[in-house]
Amino acid sequence: MENNFDDIFSRFEGRKDELIPLLQSVQEENGYLSPEIIKAIARFTNVAVSQVYGVATFYAQFRFKPRGETHIMVCRGTACHVKGAPRILEEIENQLGVKEGETSFDLKYSIESVACIGACSLAPCIMVNGKVEANLTPKKIGKLFKPAVKII
Numbered sequence: 001m002e003n004n005f006d007d008i009f010s011r012f013e014g015r016k017d018e019l020i021p022l023l024q025s026v027q028e029e030n031g032y033l034s035p036e037i038i039k040a041i042a043r044f045t046n047v048a049v050s051q052v053y054g055v056a057t058f059y060a061q062f063r064f065k066p067r068g069e070t071h072i073m074v075c076r077g078t079a080c081h082v083k084g085a086p087r088i089l090e091e092i093e094n095q096l097g098v099k100e101g102e103t104s105f106d107l108k109y110s111i112e113s114v115a116c117i118g119a120c121s122l123a124p125c126i127m128v129n130g131k132v133e134a135n136l137t138p139k140k141i142g143k144l145f146k147p148a149v150k151i152i
């Protein structure tokens with residue numbers, strides 16, 4: 001959760017060219033970049049808030065929403081793609097009611113897609129809170145996650 005970033009800031013001088021490593025360090029600590037953090041970084045580096053956003057939004061590595069309690073990384077690499085990754089992603093989205101790149105309102109789940117999770121021989125695979133789930137089928141997805149509560 002968000003805290004005081006003086007510790008992190010103390011490792012930097014506040015130069016404009018430190019913006020990316022600074023954003024990376026803060027995100028690593030906090031999990032995402034909130035508007036308050038962006039403002040604090042802008043003050044620290046003496047760069048306009050809009051410019052900090054400009055840099056941060058340019059790079060796919062930066063997140064502006066918190067991750068879910070269960071963070072799912074769906075591999076979209078070639079090996080996974082040819083073995084059905086798009087269907088796996090679709091099934092996860094349907095099961096959990098969360099779209100790729102988003103976090104559920106209750107902060108339980110977040111889904112992200114990545115270029116390769118380095119387990120190509122186990123394709124199609126995903127990573128759930130850092131643990132690889134291999135050789136998936138849409139059917140297996142239902143067993144992996146408790147279905148989100150649906151309003152009837």
Ligand code: FES
Pocket residue numbers: 075076077078079080081115116117118119120121123125
């Ligand atoms: S392509 Fe999916 S793990 Fe490498």
